[in-house]
Amino acid sequence: MPRLELITDIAAPIGRVFDLARSIDVHQESQTRHRERAVAGKMSGLVEAGDTVTWEAVHFGVRQRLSSRIDAMTKPVHFRDSMISGAFAGFVHDHHFEETSRGTRMTDVFDYTAPLGLLGRLADALFLERYMRRLLEERNGVIRRLAEQATTKK
Numbered sequence: 001m002p003r004l005e006l007i008t009d010i011a012a013p014i015g016r017v018f019d020l021a022r023s024i025d026v027h028q029e030s031q032t033r034h035r036e037r038a039v040a041g042k043m044s045g046l047v048e049a050g051d052t053v054t055w056e057a058v059h060f061g062v063r064q065r066l067s068s069r070i071d072a073m074t075k076p077v078h079f080r081d082s083m084i085s086g087a088f089a090g091f092v093h094d095h096h097f098e099e100t101s102r103g104t105r106m107t108d109v110f111d112y113t114a115p116l117g118l119l120g121r122l123a124d125a126l127f128l129e130r131y132m133r134r135l136l137e138e139r140n141g142v143i144r145r146l147a148e149q150a151t152t153k154k
Contacts, residue, residue, distance in 0.1 A: 012147035018076035030142035
């Protein structure tokens with residue numbers, strides 16, 4: 001199971017960053033290039049423990065659906081979403097938040113298994129890992145921008 005770890009430092013309070021990271025609306029804004037949108041389950045606002053969301057998006061030219069559930073939440077330091085159904089054989093995405101002297105350190109730990117066995121492992125080595133890292137970076141860039149904008153407005 002491949003694991004991506006991504007650290008993003010954000011000059012904003014932990015509570016604001018935590019809420020932006022669990023916002024369905026912010027996630028959709030961060031993935032507009034893939035036309036990602038919530039289509040079932042919780043469809044807007046902030047996810048809470050036990051919520052499910054079904055996302056529809058276009059990746060690699062194919063419209064796909066993926067459903068995930070919020071399996072764990074300890075405000076404002078951690079939440080986990082896990083795939084229920086979708087294109088992956090499985091994934092677990094842990095979101096960790098830590099207060100720092102400059103704001104908040106957000107750490108994503110994304111464990112996933114590509115579909116299709118050996119073919120999926122080959123795809124992962126050739127392009128999927130880079131693609132998934134870029135998706136996380138895009139999402140985190142939007143979270144950083146929104147969190148830091150709110151900080152400078154006050």
